[in-house]
Every structure is written in C-alpha cells, then in structure tokens.
Amino acid sequence: MGYELDRVLDGGLPFIAYACNSTPTVNRSSFLDLHDYAPLHRSAQCSCSFIRPPLPDVMRHLAQGRVPVLVLNGDVLSVRDSLDGDYVAISHVWADGLGSTADVGLPACQISHITSLTRPLVPNGAFWLDALCIPDEEVSRKRAIGLMAQTYEHAAKVLVTDGGIRTQCSLSSPKEECILRIATSGWMQRIWTLQEGMLARELYFEVSDGLIDVTHFNGPSFHLAWACIPLLRRRPHDVSKLQYYAVSPEPPRCSYRDIIALLRHRTTSKPRDESVAIAGLLGIDAAELVSIPDGDARMRTLLMRCGTLPRCVAVYGWFSRRLDLPNFRWAPSSITHVLWQGDHDPNVSECTEDGLFGLYTVVRFPPVDMCRFIGIMVTITGEVLLQRPAGQTETVSSRTVHIQLSPSPVIARIQSGLDVLINGILITDRALPTTVSEQAAAAVLIPSLKGRTTDAVHPSDADPLHCQFIAAGKVEANDHVAERRDGGDVMRGWKQVEGVMHSLVPVRLT
Known part of the structure; x- marks a missing residue:
C-alpha cells in the first residue's frame, strides 16, 4: 500500500484522495513462484490445447541474429523474420499467466485473444511474445534476450496487456482511473517492462473493451499522467498544447542518472537480469552482459560501459547490497535500491576497472x-x-x-x-x-x-x-x-x- 501511494504522490492531494477511495490493484507478481508456474487459460473453465510455434524455425532465426515474429493462421503459428513487415511486440508480466517458452507454447485461447488485439494494429496480426519466441535451450535463449531491446525498438507497436489495467479500465473510464491503474499496475512494477514501454514507437494499453494509446491522456489529464507515469516524460510531447504524440520517431537513450529514478520500486524475479533488462536504454549491448553468468559481474560491466556516473551512486543506497568485487565494493548491486529523490550535481565520477x-x-x-x-x-x-x-x-x-x-x-x-x-x-x-x-x-x-x-x-x-x-x-x-x-x-x-x-x-x- 505504501509503495502504491508513493507512485501517486506526485499527482497531488485530489488524486491521492481519489486513490485512497479506490480498490487497490493486486500485484500478483508478489505471489509468483517460478518453480511451480504454469500458463493460464483465459477462463478457469477453458481446457483448450496448447499451441506452440515450429521450434526449429524460431531457433534458426535467432542463430542468424534475427528476431522471429509469429502469425496465427487458423490454429497454426508460423514464423517469419521481423524485417519482413510490421509486427506488434507484447509487453506483459508473467503473473498474468502468459509466461512460457517456445518449447511449451500457450493455450490456444490466449493466442487467439492476442491475435484479435494485434490484427487491427498491423497486417496479419504479426506479433512477438517472449513466451512463444524465446526457447528454453540456453544458447538460443541468450541470443533472444540479447535482442530484446532491438525487438521492442523495431516493433511497429508495443501493446501492454496487464490484468489490473484490463479488468479495471474501459474506454469510457475516467482518465484518472486509467492513470491510477497504470501507475499502480504490476506492469509498472517490473524491471523488464521499463525498457519495453520506453523503446516503443507507439505504445498501447489493453483495457476491457479495446485499446488506448498515450494520446488518451491529452488535454486536462496531461499533467496527471506526466506526474504518475514517469516513462511518458520520455515520449514526444508538447506541454504548451497538453499533448502526447502517438509516434516516437527515435528511441530514447538514458544516462545512469536517469535510470535511477525510472527504476524506483521496480523488481525482477531474477535479480541478475537487472543490468540486461536496462542495457538497451543505456545504449549498451545486452548480448555482452547475457554472456556473463554472474549478476555482480554483469553489473560491474554495465557500470564500466556507462563510464560516467553521478557521484551520489557511491553514497546513496542505505539498504542496498554492494557488489562483492575488487574495486567495486562501492557500487549498489541493484539500481532500484539507490532510492534518491533527484540530484542536479554538475560534477560526475568516472568508473574504470580501478574503481570510481x-x-x-x-x-x-x-x-x-x-x-x-x-x-x-x-x-x-x-x-x-x-x-x-x-x-x-x-x-x-x-x-x-x-x-x-x-x-x-x-x-x-x-x-x-x-x-x-x-x-x-x-x-x-x-x-x-x-x-x-x-x-x-x-x-x-x-x-x-x-x-x-x-x-x-x-x-x-x-x-x-x-x-x-x-x-x-x-x-x-x-x-x-x-x-x-x-x-x-x-x-x-x-x-x-x-x-x-x-x-x-x-x-x-x-
């Protein structure tokens, strides 16, 4: 409850009062057990069969450094190259039941629903979804993860599907309700989804009866969305006209300083993946980090690739574990734990193999x-x-x-x-x-x-x-x-x- 309130404090007293009188969004990620996880059907009564893509085709594309994209024809998934046409990249949290691998697949009801959402957006409804496009085999999996930033950056659209947003918002809902549900959603609390949302050319959210994009918050709700959904500040906008633009022609690039605030209160089930999940925003090759098995070593490499860091990174982080590595014992192992309110210090520090x-x-x-x-x-x-x-x-x-x-x-x-x-x-x-x-x-x-x-x-x-x-x-x-x-x-x-x-x-x- 405290974290959820913290996400809406910048909305001002009227919005805080509105939030306090609303039913909290349940963050199912808190109850996720990866050791006992199974994909969910669209309804508890459904028992449809699983559909999976041709695994050799997925692995072949990844071996060639290509992003595999899926098209549903009837009840068959086919694989094509992402460069052969527009596609929609799906951004979600595993806690909503869409977690899987290309080897296992997903229930037919889920894939049918995804296609119904993507067909109005791009020809043939071509889409990319981690649960169907990332194999379990280690080499192919690392290749796919190394291509994640490229996957979302090159997608024609990115579609966010989150259980809390979908079940509690509709096209006719008050804008304040949509902002509240997005700001406190499971999707906003995961590390991986930050990159997925920020790299999107066009960003859409699924609601109960359709889709909304960022222009949904143009007009009187502009500043409220700006305050409560920080990633929107990185999208093209015109403050004087109270407008967000639908298309982002260039992907944003962040500094380490920017990432500190953007990652506030976000988590991941696999802490060692944090550096990989934000590499694309920093302009760093995620493939290099994926090849490093140890999480601390990954973070050290990320810091060295950043080079320039805010000096405060060495003093902030009261609760943060530090890297247990020579010359890097000053470095927080997780950027999410730095927890600072902002710093306009013009002086910076330089990170090298010899320290800060x-x-x-x-x-x-x-x-x-x-x-x-x-x-x-x-x-x-x-x-x-x-x-x-x-x-x-x-x-x-x-x-x-x-x-x-x-x-x-x-x-x-x-x-x-x-x-x-x-x-x-x-x-x-x-x-x-x-x-x-x-x-x-x-x-x-x-x-x-x-x-x-x-x-x-x-x-x-x-x-x-x-x-x-x-x-x-x-x-x-x-x-x-x-x-x-x-x-x-x-x-x-x-x-x-x-x-x-x-x-x-x-x-x-x-």
Whole structure:
C-alpha cells in the first residue's frame, strides 16, 4: 500500500484522495513462484490445447541474429523474420499467466485473444511474445534476450496487456482511473517492462473493451499522467498544447542518472537480469552482459560501459547490497535500491576497472572500529565549510557532526569475519549543512592514513586519495542529535573523535 501511494504522490492531494477511495490493484507478481508456474487459460473453465510455434524455425532465426515474429493462421503459428513487415511486440508480466517458452507454447485461447488485439494494429496480426519466441535451450535463449531491446525498438507497436489495467479500465473510464491503474499496475512494477514501454514507437494499453494509446491522456489529464507515469516524460510531447504524440520517431537513450529514478520500486524475479533488462536504454549491448553468468559481474560491466556516473551512486543506497568485487565494493548491486529523490550535481565520477574516480568532500578522523559503537561524534576543526541558503557558504573553525552506518553491511562484515574499521566519510556536497539534516555518506577506510591523524591530505588528479568503501552511512549536522533528553549526557555507544574536513578533493573509491 505504501509503495502504491508513493507512485501517486506526485499527482497531488485530489488524486491521492481519489486513490485512497479506490480498490487497490493486486500485484500478483508478489505471489509468483517460478518453480511451480504454469500458463493460464483465459477462463478457469477453458481446457483448450496448447499451441506452440515450429521450434526449429524460431531457433534458426535467432542463430542468424534475427528476431522471429509469429502469425496465427487458423490454429497454426508460423514464423517469419521481423524485417519482413510490421509486427506488434507484447509487453506483459508473467503473473498474468502468459509466461512460457517456445518449447511449451500457450493455450490456444490466449493466442487467439492476442491475435484479435494485434490484427487491427498491423497486417496479419504479426506479433512477438517472449513466451512463444524465446526457447528454453540456453544458447538460443541468450541470443533472444540479447535482442530484446532491438525487438521492442523495431516493433511497429508495443501493446501492454496487464490484468489490473484490463479488468479495471474501459474506454469510457475516467482518465484518472486509467492513470491510477497504470501507475499502480504490476506492469509498472517490473524491471523488464521499463525498457519495453520506453523503446516503443507507439505504445498501447489493453483495457476491457479495446485499446488506448498515450494520446488518451491529452488535454486536462496531461499533467496527471506526466506526474504518475514517469516513462511518458520520455515520449514526444508538447506541454504548451497538453499533448502526447502517438509516434516516437527515435528511441530514447538514458544516462545512469536517469535510470535511477525510472527504476524506483521496480523488481525482477531474477535479480541478475537487472543490468540486461536496462542495457538497451543505456545504449549498451545486452548480448555482452547475457554472456556473463554472474549478476555482480554483469553489473560491474554495465557500470564500466556507462563510464560516467553521478557521484551520489557511491553514497546513496542505505539498504542496498554492494557488489562483492575488487574495486567495486562501492557500487549498489541493484539500481532500484539507490532510492534518491533527484540530484542536479554538475560534477560526475568516472568508473574504470580501478574503481570510481571523482571529487568528494572528505571528513577524516582517527580509525574507529564500528563493531563496538553505534555512531561517531566528530568535532571538525580547521577550515569547516557550512552551507548557507541560496548556495552561499560560510567558513567556521569548528563543527560537530554525527555519523551512523547502515546496520546491514556492518552485520554482514562481522558475520564474514571482516573488520568494520573506518577513518573517514565521503559526501558529495562541498559544505556541511547548517540545519538539521541526514546527509548521505560513504563510510571509508583511507589506508594511507590508517593509524595516523595529523598527516596533511594533498590529493591531485594524478594521485587521488585512495578510499576503501566500507558501508553506506549518514551524517547529521546537528549539535544536539547525540544528547540524552533527560540530562544532556552523550548517548552511550557513541565514539567521540576529532577530525578534519577537505572539500571536494580527487578520490579513488574501491
């Protein structure tokens, strides 16, 4: 319920009130068990036979690097090349019962229904559906997945079929109802479907009595759809005319920064597929990632192919597991867990095999073993920059900040027999806040300063300060955070140390 409300908060108070008085959409993906999965018929009473395409034809097209497209003639599926004519790519979630492989096929009732939807859109109703066009055989399967971005990008139309949207919306439904159901649908909560919807030349949604496209939200509902369905912001539009255009002539390309917000609250049943599922949006060859079996290694390759990353990726992600790979222990294993509200920071970082290089503000202090303490109170002396309103900064001689680490990585390191020794934190802002604030930080160990606290730090672009990522953390610039209300004593379990601040210095994070 919280996630669903979060998806509609940007719609404003009237829309939130509307949503709260509507029956929630059931996300069946939460109950999906891939080990006990079977495709569903259109109705519980149906017992029609399964239809499957000629498997050798599907595999032959994939072996040639071609996308196989299906046409239904009677009760027989034939395979043709996607380049031989227009086709519709179907976008769906397995929880609605359309999951399968080309080896098994789908119930005839489902295929007949799909064809009834696609025939008005393209000649012969030619379509592509993963359940019928991706074989179970490993080599062919990897080839098909490597072609996924191309499959949706080259389709004449992309048709979204989602149980929640279909059963709760009609052509005559209020626009607000359609927006609510799309925003909270299972389709909007899956990672794979982001790419499928965004790469569409023309995007359609199935409702109970027909199809609607993005122009359905032109006019008064334009801004509400804009706020609640983020991928629509990437489609051609004219804000002054309150219009979405039906056709997107060029597929969108996103940066890693863009993807963070677009993936918010999306999930996948196979976490290792996340990098593959978004590669097309980033302009990265998914075939390269599919050939890598390990999910962490896939994400590392994705990050290196991106090259330029927002600096915040190393400090955000309080709940995110990090990659367990040398030089990449700063990197969230899932972009969906970064969970940040947006950042217009002009400075970026560079990702290479040797780690993440960027400008960070460093607060360093004597080494503290976080196995023994809840948090750290650091009294920073020397030149301390404080953030003032309107982007102004002020230099003071002393400031106390409070540092805490995300419990999950601390517990994981302790259980693995690793220490949790830190002697510094990294933040992206050049100055500390002057008001009560929880600022995201990366807790690090600076090996060159381990056991030494008076050495000056003079990093340069040629010789950046090497920091080993330990855990995500937060820093609070409030002098009263760690005081007891009953007497003003410092809370037990906190370590008091003195530190020094270095604003925006070159850092190599590993």
